[in-house]
Amino acid sequence: MADTTKGRLLVAEPFLGDPNFERTVVLMIEHTDDGALGLVLNRPTEVLVAEALPDWRALVSDPPVLHVGGPVEERSGWCLARCAAPEGVEGFVPLLGDLGLIDLEVDAQRFAGVVHECRLYAGYSGWGPGQLEGELAADAWFVVDADVNDPFQVSGLALWQRILARQGGELGRLSTMPVDPSMN
DSSP, rough: OOOOOOTTEEOOTTOOOOTTTTEEEEEEEEEEEEEEEEEEEEEEEEEEEEOOOOGGGTTTTTOOEEEEEEEEEEEEEEEEEEEGGGGGOOOOOEEETTEEEEEESSOOGGGGTTTTEEEEEEEEEEOOOHHHHHHTTOOOOOEOOTTGGGGGSTTTHHHHHHHOOOTTTHHHHHOOOOOOOOGG
């Protein structure tokens, strides 16, 4: 595969038309010929981490809520974290600089003092072989560079807007497009 989105962001085109991904920002975890996997960064829930995974409450960044990582296997858990000296941390899989995935099966206490930002997700976003490539060819997504701080920024529509605005030019202008253009 020549082009991969791994470690980059997919930013939903304003008129994507899929309610699962309307105005989302997806951090891509994997992208191979066998398919692609990512986590939606900007879909916070009302569920407190302290209620769902109490052992992780001391590690999560504000707001301390679960996020919806995508519509696939919503009962699966994912953890994005930034670690000091990540190359020596067992259970940490680097993705971009000091940002990576942490195995939620590992005792959370092992990461105390090592993790300096952490966010938990339920579910993930997945694409079968060739599916994401088709969506990219149809201009359903903008592919932009990720920053290690992106998962820990303000969530919701504000993150989608912030990511587009920092691109400048035409993408930057799209960041101010209202959800319903007829209300403009």
